[in-house]
Amino acid sequence: MLDNDQPAGVTTAHSSGVKPLLLDELSIPGNTGSVPPDGQLGINLAAAHENFPTKGLQLYVPAWPQMGRGDRVRILFNDEEVDSKTVTEELVDQVQTLFVPPVQMQTGSALLSYAVKRLGQVEEPSAKTAVYIKLERPGGQDEDGSNPGHPALKFSLPDDVVNDGVDKDRAKQGVVVTIEPYPVMAEHDRIRLSWGGQFVFHEVTQAQVENPEEHPIEILVEEAVILAAGDSDDKGLALAYEVYDLVDNRSEDWSAEQRVVVDTGNARLDAGIVKEAKSNVLDLEVLGDADVTFQVVAFKEPFVVGDTIEANLSGETEDGRPVSVTYLSEPISSVPGIVEIPIANADVRQLAQTQAKFSYELVKSVAARQAMSAQAFKRYEQLRAEGTYQSRGQFVTIIGEAVRLAAPDAVDAQQGMLDPALLATTVEVPWDDSMQAGDVITLIWEGEKPDKDPYFPAIDPHDIRNGEVQRKEPIPFTVEGRHLKAIEGGKLVLLYRLERDGQSPRMSERTIIFSVGEPRAELTEPTVNYAEDGVLDPDKVPAAGTKLVVLKYARIKVGDVLHFSWKGKDEAASLEDSITITNSNIGREQFELNISKALVNANDGNEVVASYRVQRVDGEISSSAKLDLQVGAVLPELPELPELSELVIEEATDEGIIDPALVTGGATVFIAASAELQPQDQVRIEVTGAHPDDQTHPVTKAGEQRFKIDAEVIRGNENSTITVTYHVLRGGAEPEQSSDSVDFTVLEVGMPALPDPHIEEAIRDRTRWVIDHVFYPEGVTVFIAASAELQPQDKVRIEVTGAHPDVQTHPVTRAGEQRFKIDGEVIRGNVGGNITVTYYVLRGGTEPGQSSRSVEFWIG
Numbered sequence: 001m002l003d004n005d006q007p008a009g010v011t012t013a014h015s016s017g018v019k020p021l022l023l024d025e026l027s028i029p030g031n032t033g034s035v036p037p038d039g040q041l042g043i044n045l046a047a048a049h050e051n052f053p054t055k056g057l058q059l060y061v062p063a064w065p066q067m068g069r070g071d072r073v074r075i076l077f078n079d080e081e082v083d084s085k086t087v088t089e090e091l092v093d094q095v096q097t098l099f100v101p102p103v104q105m106q107t108g109s110a111l112l113s114y115a116v117k118r119l120g121q122v123e124e125p126s127a128k129t130a131v132y133i134k135l136e137r138p139g140g141q142d143e144d145g146s147n148p149g150h151p152a153l154k155f156s157l158p159d160d161v162v163n164d165g166v167d168k169d170r171a172k173q174g175v176v177v178t179i180e181p182y183p184v185m186a187e188h189d190r191i192r193l194s195w196g197g198q199f200v201f202h203e204v205t206q207a208q209v210e211n212p213e214e215h216p217i218e219i220l221v222e223e224a225v226i227l228a229a230g231d232s233d234d235k236g237l238a239l240a241y242e243v244y245d246l247v248d249n250r251s252e253d254w255s256a257e258q259r260v261v262v263d264t265g266n267a268r269l270d271a272g273i274v275k276e277a278k279s280n281v282l283d284l285e286v287l288g289d290a291d292v293t294f295q296v297v298a299f300k301e302p303f304v305v306g307d308t309i310e311a312n313l314s315g316e317t318e319d320g321r322p323v324s325v326t327y328l329s330e331p332i333s334s335v336p337g338i339v340e341i342p343i344a345n346a347d348v349r350q351l352a353q354t355q356a357k358f359s360y361e362l363v364k365s366v367a368a369r370q371a372m373s374a375q376a377f378k379r380y381e382q383l384r385a386e387g388t389y390q391s392r393g394q395f396v397t398i399i400g401e402a403v404r405l406a407a408p409d410a411v412d413a414q415q416g417m418l419d420p421a422l423l424a425t426t427v428e429v430p431w432d433d434s435m436q437a438g439d440v441i442t443l444i445w446e447g448e449k450p451d452k453d454p455y456f457p458a459i460d461p462h463d464i465r466n467g468e469v470q471r472k473e474p475i476p477f478t479v480e481g482r483h484l485k486a487i488e489g490g491k492l493v494l495l496y497r498l499e500r501d502g503q504s505p506r507m508s509e510r511t512i513i514f515s516v517g518e519p520r521a522e523l524t525e526p527t528v529n530y531a532e533d534g535v536l537d538p539d540k541v542p543a544a545g546t547k548l549v550v551l552k553y554a555r556i557k558v559g560d561v562l563h564f565s566w567k568g569k570d571e572a573a574s575l576e577d578s579i580t581i582t583n584s585n586i587g588r589e590q591f592e593l594n595i596s597k598a599l600v601n602a603n604d605g606n607e608v609v610a611s612y613r614v615q616r617v618d619g620e621i622s623s624s625a626k627l628d629l630q631v632g633a634v635l636p637e638l639p640e641l642p643e644l645s646e647l648v649i650e651e652a653t654d655e656g657i658i659d660p661a662l663v664t665g666g667a668t669v670f671i672a673a674s675a676e677l678q679p680q681d682q683v684r685i686e687v688t689g690a691h692p693d694d695q696t697h698p699v700t701k702a703g704e705q706r707f708k709i710d711a712e713v714i715r716g717n718e719n720s721t722i723t724v725t726y727h728v729l730r731g732g733a734e735p736e737q738s739s740d741s742v743d744f745t746v747l748e749v750g751m752p753a754l755p756d757p758h759i760e761e762a763i764r765d766r767t768r769w770v771i772d773h774v775f776y777p778e779g780v781t782v783f784i785a786a787s788a789e790l791q792p793q794d795k796v797r798i799e800v801t802g803a804h805p806d807v808q809t810h811p812v813t814r815a816g817e818q819r820f821k822i823d824g825e826v827i828r829g830n831v832g833g834n835i836t837v838t839y840y841v842l843r844g845g846t847e848p849g850q851s852s853r854s855v856e857f858w859i860g
Contacts, residue, residue, distance in 0.1 A: 023126040026075075026114050027060045031131070032248045036188060040109060040132040042247035048105045048133060055454065057100040061114050061126075063093045070119045077104050078111055083555075085453065090486040097456040103618075107135050138243035139251035140183035148281075148399070149256025154180040155241060157258060165236070165261030171226040175260075177239065179217035185209055188246035194254075195221050196229030196237030196262070196395050197315045197357045227264060230359060230393045233271035235280055236261040237395040238355045257355070257397060269391040272296045272311070272360055275340075277396050284352055284400025292343040294358055296329075299336045302389065306365040307332050311341045313348065315356040318402065319504040321434075323350050331365065350434070352402035355395055362389040405508035406430045408443065408494045409474070413514055420488035420517040423481045428474040429462075429496055429508075439464045440499045443477045447487035450520035451554040452622070455487050489520030523624035526550045526564075526610050528595070535630045536608070541600050548593040550612050550624075558586055559617030564593035567609040569732070573602035604632040640730075644739040645672045647726050649709075655853050656744045659753055660715050666708035671726060673703045675739075682729040683707060684736065689723065689746075691716025698732075719748040719848060747850065748843070754852040755785040757798075757837050759822075762857055769857045773831050779824040782837060784852075786816045795842040796820060797849060802836065802859075804829025811845075830859045 030047030034040065048057050061073055067087065075083040075098045083098045085091075100112070110131050117123040144151045156178045166175060177193060179202075189204040200221055207215040229237060236259030243251040275293035276282060282292065294311050309329035316322050329341045341360075348356065364380065372380060383389060411426040412418060418425065429441055441462045447455035462475060484492075492514045498506045528536060529546045536546070548564055560581040568574040577593055579585070610627040650668040652658045658667060669685055671677065681699040685707055686692075693713040699705060709724070723743050727736040747753065761780045762769040771780060782798055784790065790812045798820055800806040806826040812818060822837075836856050840849030 023064055023114070023116060023124055024062045025127045025129055026062070026112065028112070028129070028131070029058055029060060035132050035246045038130065040130040043105070043131050043133040044245075044247040044249045045135050045137065046249075048100075048135060049102045052099065053102070055099040056102040057105060058456070059098050059100065059112070059114075060456075060458075061096040061098060063095060064116050066118065067093055068119060072117045073098070074115045074117075074123075075100065076113045076115060076125075079113075080104075085554075090482060091455075095458055097454045099454070105133050105135070107133055109133075132247065134245060134247045134249060136184045137249045137252055138182065138184050138186070138189050138245045142252040147256075148397070149240070150251055150253040151256070152182050153241065153243070153251060153253075153255035154182070155239075155255060155258070156180070157239070157260065161260055162258075165263065166226060168264040171223045171262075171264050174223055175221045175226070177219045177221060177241075179219065179241065181212045181217075182243070184245075186245060190244045191217070191219065191241050192244065193219050193221070193239070193241040194316075194355055195225055195239055196232065196393065197355050198225045198229040199316060200225060226262065227266060229262070230357065230390075231264055231266055232260075232262045232395060233392050234261060235259060235395075237357075237393060238280075238397060240355070254353075259395075263392075266386075266390070268388045269302075269360070269362060270297065271392040271394040272358055274358055274394055274396050280394075280396050282348070282356075282396050282398045284349060284398065284402075287345070287348075287400075289345060291345050292348050294327075294341045294343050294360070296339045296341070296360055296391075297336075298332050298334075298339055302362060303332060303335050304364075304368065305332055305335055306367065308363045308365070309339050309341060309360050310363050311343065311358070311360045313343055313351075313356060313358060315351045315354055317350050318353045319506060321350075321500075321503050321506075323347070346403065346433070348398065349400075349403045351398050352400055353398065355397050358394040358396060360391045362391075364389075405432055405434075405496070405498060405506055407509040407511045408477075408496055410492075410494060410511060410514060411476075416512060417515045417517070418484055418492060420484045421481070422484055425479050425481065425484060427477045427479060427494055429477065430474050431468075431472045432498075433472070435464055435469070435498065436500065437464055437466045437469050438500070441475060442497045442499070443479070444495045444497060445479065445483060446493040446495070447483065447516075448491045449487050450489040451522050451524075453554055455483075455490075457483050457486075484516055488517045490516055492516055521625035522622045523553050523612070523614065524551065525625040525627040526612055528610055528627065528629060531629055534628065536600065536632075538597075538600050538604050538632050541597055543597055545594055545596040546600060548595055548610050548612075550591045550593075552589050552591075553614060553622070555616070555622075556581060556586060556614075557617050558583055561615040562591055563613045563615065565609075565611045565613070566593070566595055566599065567611075568599065568603040569606040569608075573599060573606075573608075575599060600631060606631060639676070641728055641737050642674065642676055644726070644728065644737060645674050646740050646742055647671055647724060648742075649724065649744060650706075652744055653753065656742070657753060658714060658744050658746045660711070660718055660747060660749045663714050664711055666711045667714050669707045669709060669724065669726065671705040671707075671739075675705070675728070676702075677705055677728065678702050680731045682732045684727040684729065685709065686725045686727065687713055687717075687722055688725075689717040690720050696729075714746055715749055717746045719746065719850070721745055745851065752787060752789050754839075754841060754850060755787050756853050756855050757839050758783045758785075758855070759837065759857060760819075765858075769855070770860055771827065771857050772860050773824075773827045776827065777824045779821050780827060782820045782822060782839065784818040784820075784839065788818070788841065789815075790818055790841065791815050793844055795845045797840040797842065798822065799838045799840070800826055800830075800835050801838075802830040803833050809842075827859055832859065834858055 028041055030051055032042035032044055035042040052058055069087055069089050069092060071087040073085050073096055074081050077100050082100050082104050085096055085098055111128045112131055113126045113128040115123050115125045139150050139152050142150045161175055179191060187204060187206040187209055191202045193200045200219055202219045208217050238257040238259055240254045240257040242254045273295040275295050276287055296309050308331055311327045314324040325347045327341050329339050332339055409428045411428055427443060443459040445457055445459055449455055494511045496508045527549045530540050548566055558581055561578050563578040566575040608629045608631055612624045614622045648670040650670050651663045677699045679699055682696055684696045686694050687709060691713055697707045721743055723741045725739055725741040727738045729736055759780050760783050761776050762771050792812055794812040795809055797809045804826055810820045834856050836854045838854040839852045842849045
């Protein structure tokens, strides 16, 4: 048995007859190397939580001997299973990618291993890999993100350096920088101190952690470093530090900077000016895509017309890469004058979150040098060496985001999708001017299967060649099509890593998330016993019923809840149920839901959709593909619906008035046979109004149809208008086809229907009512029968429409029959045409009014 306390790769002697371990040790791509004192592999916050926030620490399990489809591999974290995978056909003989979930990892030592169970064999364990996990950043959290610098990272300088700066003699002594104790300070922390872009390192000792008063952290900046950084102008150069712990967790920010004026006499010319910098701070967000302007004031000797300025940008990137770029100006055209030299935006952005040094050298023109005597030229070179033509540095703090390497290009992608049937696919890495011959590019293929299982195959790295540096063209990677097929229905993200000896690796931007073929559900569809080729024959289902079967799904964990779904033709023919995954049942290869014979028979002639979903213990929801089953014989396909006829409410008058007193059993919606409704169809009756209603009814026979609107709905809409529409679901399925809408007036409960208005002076002439205006110069009389049940306090509004319309409201002074006048002027104004007369009863004198039918009269 493996000794759990031993470091990675070490095994104890085995007793006689015990088979030795045959599995290679797993690897951890995010580890930071061996850490003291025991050589455990370091795991930092990025590897544990940030690189794959939802998955955790990435692990590679090498292919094992006789690897085959159906083999199962488990990841053990301190001997507890935290991830597992069953090998599918495309994963045979491949490195397996698994993860330790973030929630499992806390600061401290741990043991990682894996175990493999081949089909038909006992499980075999691997050697254990010892790791040290540290999740806290040195310095702790930056509690004041609004101000530059980490407030908990502090340091001090000697008083004479603060007050007087550093001259040539002081530089020879060096400068001691004292680092104050900071939160989460630990042995083996590495302090990286920047002196004007030159770096000095110090490793924290245990004595400095335990007793900082007796063992202060003092870092000596030696003369060589001071001279390498160069002289500053009167604003000084910046000092600041950051901290990396033993697993490469970096402090959240640099310390706040302090500035020191340096004048060792090695530079004679005044520092240039960074035009876009404010108080020696250059904000990349404000700068945008523009270049930086470096200004040199050519005021007097030694500047001469025809000389040129050789500007230099230098510093070190946040990940430790040195940067030094030189730019030549146009010849100086005027002295005095200001020479402006553009500094490329991309070069400046490399130094984001650090300090850059801008400096220049005055270069005499070719003509001037050729005119010099040998002695004069020797003197010129001597002056150059002494710094006569060299400027002091302008030290600028650069804030904002650096531009990372551009994302790779998936050449074969179309509208965000890659074809899984491709035999091979090409991925191009865009050329970046920071690339050099000998650099190594590793393409990272972050695939995800539909079940969210990761698929990260190893792609052969590419060494950048001299010819590629000269051509500066994109670098192609050809990836086998099997790596697309393996994630068909899933997703893919591409990025790459650029590595150079002696420097930290650089990561590119990530691509968009590509779909690989048509998206698939995360979990595979269930099966149903006795179903064949998508059909479940009720006659073949025994009296005990059938079963909906779910195979053991990916990433199953104790605490998951498995929800089964059998969705039949309606709610009564459907079933939903669930089980919780426990220690007792997690080992099963499948889970089942009993479907009774009655539920099968209830869906005879219809389709059933079987599916399941998993509510995972971490809160995530995973859904399966759906299994569509035809239960019994397929019903004949229904023809398309014709244009639907208007509905009729049988209890309504021809004018569309509904008396609630006449529909105590509900209002009957009549649909003519011309709608050609058939069994299997469904009709949805929609009522809109003050009291809306929406009911769906099955069609049980062909021909005319009648459906009820509940009497309560009618009463709820009293004294108002309702709109009624019917919608047909052919075969009970979407989409709906809708009829025209019809409006109806619902009387007030207990309110009588109004009689038609009558004009007493009108005579009937065959098919119309006629009024001879000559005989009635004073006007005509509107008669309303007593059946209108008008009462004092009611009002009547008479509306006349025609060429000369009129609206008049009259009080009701007594009960019974009513007579109201239409003025003679209105009658004369409509001679030779029709008028339409309608009256409205305002019960109690208030709106809304109850409307009579309209009656038409000819004015002769």
